[in-house]
Amino acid sequence: MNCGGNSYYSYKLPEYSFPRMKLWQNLFYTQGRSNESYQKGREGMSMYQIALCDDETTELHQTEQMLKNYEERHAGAEFALKCFESADEMLGQVRAGSYVPDLILMDIYMPEKLGIEAAHELRGMGSRGRIIFLTRSREHALDAFGVEASQYLIKPISEDVLSAVLDKLLREMEEARRKYLLLRIDGMVQRVTVNDIVCCEAQGKTQYLYLSDGTRYGLRRTMAEIYELLADYREFARVGVSYIVNLEHVDSLDAQEVGMDNGKKIYLPRGSYQPLRERYFSYYCWENELL
Numbered sequence: 001m002n003c004g005g006n007s008y009y010s011y012k013l014p015e016y017s018f019p020r021m022k023l024w025q026n027l028f029y030t031q032g033r034s035n036e037s038y039q040k041g042r043e044g045m046s047m048y049q050i051a052l053c054d055d056e057t058t059e060l061h062q063t064e065q066m067l068k069n070y071e072e073r074h075a076g077a078e079f080a081l082k083c084f085e086s087a088d089e090m091l092g093q094v095r096a097g098s099y100v101p102d103l104i105l106m107d108i109y110m111p112e113k114l115g116i117e118a119a120h121e122l123r124g125m126g127s128r129g130r131i132i133f134l135t136r137s138r139e140h141a142l143d144a145f146g147v148e149a150s151q152y153l154i155k156p157i158s159e160d161v162l163s164a165v166l167d168k169l170l171r172e173m174e175e176a177r178r179k180y181l182l183l184r185i186d187g188m189v190q191r192v193t194v195n196d197i198v199c200c201e202a203q204g205k206t207q208y209l210y211l212s213d214g215t216r217y218g219l220r221r222t223m224a225e226i227y228e229l230l231a232d233y234r235e236f237a238r239v240g241v242s243y244i245v246n247l248e249h250v251d252s253l254d255a256q257e258v259g260m261d262n263g264k265k266i267y268l269p270r271g272s273y274q275p276l277r278e279r280y281f282s283y284y285c286w287e288n289e290l291l
Contacts, residue, residue, distance in 0.1 A: 048077075048173070051101040053084040053118070054134065055110040059155070060085065063105060063134065066159045070166055077170065086110065087118035094125060097188045101129045102173060108135040116140050119147035128191065130169055181229060183209075185217050192217075194233055198262045200226055200244040210262060212249065237279045240269040245276075247283050 050067065054060040060083055071077050082099070084090040087110055093099035104122070108115035119131055132151040133144055144152045151165050180193045198210045202223045209217040209226075219226065227244055230236040235247045243266050245258060252259035255273045258266045268276070 047080060048102045048170070049080050049082070049100060051082050051084060051090055051099075051104045051106075051129075053087055053090050053104065053110075053115070054107040055085050056107065057085065059107075059134075063157070063162075066157075066162050067105075067166075069159065070163055073163075087113040087115065091118060091121055091125075094122060094127060100182065100189045101127070103130045103132070103169065105132045105134055108133055108137070108140050114140075116143045116147065119144075119149065123147055130173060132165065132169075183217070183219065185219065190217070194230075195235075195246075195248060197230075197236075197246050198249045198260050199246060199264065199266065201266075202242040210260075210264065212262060214262070234283055237276060237283075239266060239276060240272050247280055250280065253277060253280065 052060055052063055052067075054063065064081055064083060067079060067081060071079050082101070087106070090099075090101075090104075094101070104119075106115040106118065110118075115133055115135070119133075122129065122131075131144075131147060131149040132153060133140070133149055134153050134155055134157060136155045138154065141152050150169055153161065153165070179195065180191050183190050183192055192209070192211070196211045196213065198212055200219075200223070201208045201210065205220070207219045207221055207223055207226055209219060211217070223241065223244070227236070227238060230244065236244055237247060239245055239258065245260065245266065249261045250258060251261045253273075253276065255268070257268055258276065260266065
C-alpha cells in the first residue's frame with residue numbers, strides 16, 4: 001500500500017465516511033510500540049515510585065542501598081524510594097490515596113501482618129504495582145501467585161540478582177506505562193488506559209475526558225497540558241481549541257462533524273476538516289506499514 005502523496009483516493013472510500021480499522025489496531029498492539037519512531041521524544045526511563053517494606057531495619061537499608069546503586073549505574077533510571085517498617089504504615093498511605101507505588105519490595109514475615117496479607121489488601125484497593133517478595137522461606141512461594149507477584153526472592157539477596165530482576169521488570173513497566181496515564185481526579189490518583197480515552201472536551205475551566213465505558217472525568221488542567229500528556233501517542237489529534245480526539249475511536253468524519261464510537265458528535269470548526277482528514281489517513285497508513 002502506498003501511503004505517500006495524494007494516495008488517499010486509492011482507498012476508494014466514500015469521500016466523507018471512513019470505516020474504523022480495528023483489525024489494524026489489534027495487530028498493532030500485539031506488535032508492541034517498541035519501534036524507533038514511536039520511542040522518539042521519550043529519553044530514558046520514567047520516575048518510579050518504589051516502596052520498601054521490611055521490619056528488619058538493617059535489611060531494609062541494605063535493599064535501599066542496592067536500589068540506589070542500581071540507579072547510579074543506569075543512566076535514565078530515576079527512583080523515588082520510600083521505606084516502611086510495617087505493612088500497615090504503607091497500606092495506610094495507599095488507602096488514603098496519597099501514595100501510589102509502582103514497585104513494592106516487601107518482606108513476608110513481619111510481626112503485624114504477613115507480606116502476603118498486605119499484598120492481598122493492595123490488590124483489593126486496586127493497586128497494580130509490581131510486587132517483589134523478599135523472604136528467608138520458600139513456604140509462601142505458591143501464595144505469591146495469588147497476588148500476581150512478579151518475583152519471589154530468597155534472602156540473603158545479592159546485588160547481581162536484584163539488578164537482573166530490576167532490568168527485566170523496569171523494561172516491562174516502561175512498556176506498560178505507554179498504555180496508561182496516571183491522573184489526579186477529585187483528589188485521587190486514577191489509572192486511565194490510553195486506548196480507552198475516546199476524546200477530551202474543553203468546557204470553561206474544566207476539561208472533560210470521555211472513556212469508552214461511558215465514564216467522564218473532569219480535569220483541572222488546560223487543554224494544552226492534556227495534549228502534552230498525550231504527545232507520545234500518535235492516535236490523538238487536536239480538533240480546534242476545544243477537543244482532542246482518539247483516532248482509534250473515530251466512526252465517521254465529514255466536512256461538518258466527526259462521529260466518535262461512543263455516540264458523541266463533534267462539530268468541526270471552519271478549516272479543521274482537511275487537516276483532520278489528512279491526520280486520520282496518515283495515522284492509519286503509518287500504522288499499516290509497521291505490520
